[in-house]
Amino acid sequence: MAMKNVKSANYWQVDHKVRNIFEVKGITVLSSPRAWEKFDWARKWFEEKPKEGYFIWVKKQVDFPLVTCITIATPKISQNLNNLLVIEKGIKAKAIVTCNAAENKLCGKHRAKGKLILKDDVSLEYNHFHKWGEKDFVSPDYEFILGRNSQLLYTYQNLFPPENLQLKTTIYSNENSSSKLNFIINGLNSNIRIQDLIFLKGKSSQGIARLRLAGRENSQIEAISKIFAQAPSKGHLDCRGLLLDRTAKISLIPEIVCQNKDAQITHEASIGKISEEELTYLRMRGLSETEAIDLIVSGFLNI
């Protein structure tokens, strides 16, 4: 998966140390503290003087993906990242972003505040992979600011959740921009709180958030999805949970707020269990009960 690209990553950080920065023509890659010093204009996007994290500024079209990897590798490490990605007008980009724990029981903390600025006519496919240890605390808070006519396809995938995950994602959509958000989370022995907010600020902007949440044993998942339609715009929330164990709990809270009479926003939410019929069907094909459940869950999480 994304990890294969670590050595050629544009930015690779382990614990607090920057292990690799790889720049190509048209892309500036710096640590956030360095960017704070170097670019006055960038300061307004950082809420505070950053201590760690990455700064990536895409000024020219490139035909390969931007790759970042942030790892925790030391027990009880506490990361506090401020990340900034700026993509200039008219550029099409793809990002593969991995955040992970090198080992299972580090009891580490990973806090990340990120701003992603898509200027006018930008198209970004942002693939965000998380893989954590069972005792970690993880709190990413990302804001995407979408310029006019820009497009964002954001996929967050977490099949190995930490003990505690607080995931916040906010989208500000300007005129004619569109965002599609996919959150794919496999809860297991974890407390997960997801908050995704889409502000449809510009005329003809669009936003869709799709959540696929699997609740395995000892997982508590709460997902709050909101769309605020402030202009003539369209939005939709599609929240689905699959409860797989008696000790799991999923709570889905979709909310749609309309502040413009020409806006159209809708939502759907459902939580179900694995169908006995599907399970039996696959078992009659020679799959064990566990294999059949895994196959059904992977299908459910496949957006």
Add this chain to the structure above:
Amino acid sequence: MGKPLLKIKKLKVKGNGKEILKGVDFQIKKGEIQALLGPNASGKSTLVHTTLGNPKYKIVGGKIFFEAKDITKFPPEKRAKLGIAMAWQSPPAIKGLKLSQLLLEISKNAETTTLPPPSQPLAGPHSSRYLGESLLEREVNVDFSGGEKKIAELLQVICLCPKLVIFDEIDSGLDIKRLTNAAKIIKKELVNKKVSILLITHSGAILNFLRPNITNVMVDGKIICQEKDYKKVLKIIKKYGYEKCKKCKLLAG
């Protein structure tokens, strides 16, 4: 023709608290083709699902043997690994799971059995030949037409390298062209390889393509008739309906 492959003895089954099978005796030998006819709610599908180990149905009496082994309490996957397969009448849709992915999973599992390996890679050229690439890339049974479902079912059971295949209403919802095609595949991939086949059918349309050695009639949870000439059975059912079967001197016994 030797020992029975599948033998069902005095099988009594309950579903939703109600007795559905009331003492079924049935057996099929290696390489044999049999048909099971019966009116709606006579217990045909219950018999099939119970034979395959569907936990929805509770066995309250009798036993099921496969190759002389008592499999009455075996879970479905163990029965599948022994070589019993079923093509569902109305298979469930599994969202997000591609048919090609499922076929690969089935083939992987089938390879671990003691059954002979398929003559060629089943999830590969086999499947695309019968299905076309587009169906393989679609989610299992999601928005499949009736014909697509039947062909997808057929392909899955072939991938299992079975010794016995039970087709639950393979001929329902298939036009004559698709039925001919399905029968051709069954002949080539199963009949020619001496796989035993039980055809559950309402209409009997499939019987003209796959002539059964024995035709059984089930009424009210019991097999009341076994006859070698399927045409004779179809003729009587067409003329008098299943109610007459109970009294039919020609066929009984």
